[in-house]
Amino acid sequence: MSKTTHSPHPAGNATPRADSAPPDAALSDPALDAALDRLARAPAPPLPDDLSARLMADALAAMPPAMAPSPWPRVDEGIRWRDRLLDWLAGAPGMAGAAAAGLVGLWIGLAAPGPAEALGLSLQATLWSADGAGADIAGLLADDALLWALNGAAAEAGQ
Amino acid sequence: MPEDRAAPDDPRLGDAQLLRAYAQGDAGAARALVDRLGPRVLQVAQRLLQDRAEAEDVTQEAMLRLWQIAPRWQDGQAAPSTWLHRVAVNLATDRLRRRRATWLEDEATEPAAPTPSAHEALMAQTRARALETALAALPPRQRVATVLRHLEGYTNPQIAEVLGIGVEAVESLTARAKRRLSAELAPRRDELGFDR
Known part of the structure; x- marks a missing residue:
């Protein structure tokens, strides 16, 4: 516990007897004055532990509620954000699902040209066998709209 | 228990700064203020009241008022220590007034010789303790006036206001x-x- 080091005269006087001379000036007792000065300058004894605990309990109870610290232990900010995201995504299973969906999307994005081309070649073979004009059609396979139109025409021709 | 964020013994922090920190939720600042201001408040209350339990009650009440005013504390007014001290003195003198029978006995006949208890105390205790004992033996209003003037540095007009x-x-x-x-x-x- 820290010892007080404050001025012994909190009322703000430079000296205890700085104002007008009192009528007891005739009662000159320098020894008594010196003893009173020594007593005034003596440090106050520390607070008893039980009183100190009561004062702290009051201080914490009276602390402004909006600014009072949380009674819960502090957590890392990153962990707090992870928890919030987990809550928003309905927990760990939800987050795993979202992650899987993201990976599938990524795979589709990267792997899309392969299956589309395979699909075009397959359709080309079908058209070739239908009317023998496959060589001319093959160059147009990159255009999906035309591809589907031709596919529809081939189907009608087959009927 | 909330964590303490202020260094309780950091002398660079003034009382007003600590009070602002407390108002912002710093329990360490409260601890520092208790350690800094509490002992002198208890001491003056004890000297005025001559009753340990009452002095502790006054200290607790004065400190509670400090906590309550903390969010509204403004720089430029009296220092927290001065404000708290005056609150404690006022609380103590209010209690003394309620002891009306003893409060009004200032005009009692002054003893021609030391009372036996004070005399024994003078012989048995240290110089400071003897003076404290003699102060305690004073009638209440004389004691309040003397303690405030000679030990706490109040001016006569300030004492007149308190009393x-x-x-x-x-x-x-x-x-x-x-x-x-x-x-x-x-x-x-x-x-x-x-x-x-």
């Missing part, structure tokens, strides 16, 4: 108190070193 009396009455109280203290301490002055 609700005139300045001349304060001067009279302190004069009578000093005469009485001198009489109480006279037999043991040499032994106690009061003339050194």
Whole structure:
């Protein structure tokens, strides 16, 4: 516990007897004055532990509620954000699902040209066998709209 | 328990800064203020009331008022220590007034010789303790006036305001108190070193 080091005269006087001379000036007792000065300058004894605990309990109870610290232990900010995201995504299973969906999307994005081309070649073979004009059609396979139109025409021709 | 964020013994932090920190939720600042201001508040309350339990109650109530005013504390007004001190003095004198029977006995006949209890205390205790004992033996209003003037640094007008009396009455109280203290301490002055 820290010892007080404050001025012994909190009322703000430079000296205890700085104002007008009192009528007891005739009662000159320098020894008594010196003893009173020594007593005034003596440090106050520390607070008893039980009183100190009561004062702290009051201080914490009276602390402004909006600014009072949380009674819960502090957590890392990153962990707090992870928890919030987990809550928003309905927990760990939800987050795993979202992650899987993201990976599938990524795979589709990267792997899309392969299956589309395979699909075009397959359709080309079908058209070739239908009317023998496959060589001319093959160059147009990159255009999906035309591809589907031709596919529809081939189907009608087959009927 | 909330964590303490202020260094309780950091002398660079003023009382007003600590009070602002407390108002922002810093429990460490509260601890620092308790350690800094509490002992002197308890001491003056004890000197005025001469009752340990009441002095502790006054200290607790004064500190509680400090916590309550913390969010509204404004720089430029009295220092927190001064404000708290005056609150404690007012609370203590209010309690003394409620002890009406003893509060009004200032005009009791002054003893021609030290009382036996004070005399024994002078012989048995240290110089400071003897003076404290002699102060405790003063009638309540003389004691309040003397403690505030000679130990706490109040001016006579300030004491007059606290006691609700005139300045001349304060001067009279302190004069009578000093005469009485001198009489109480006279037999043991040499032994106690009061003339050194």
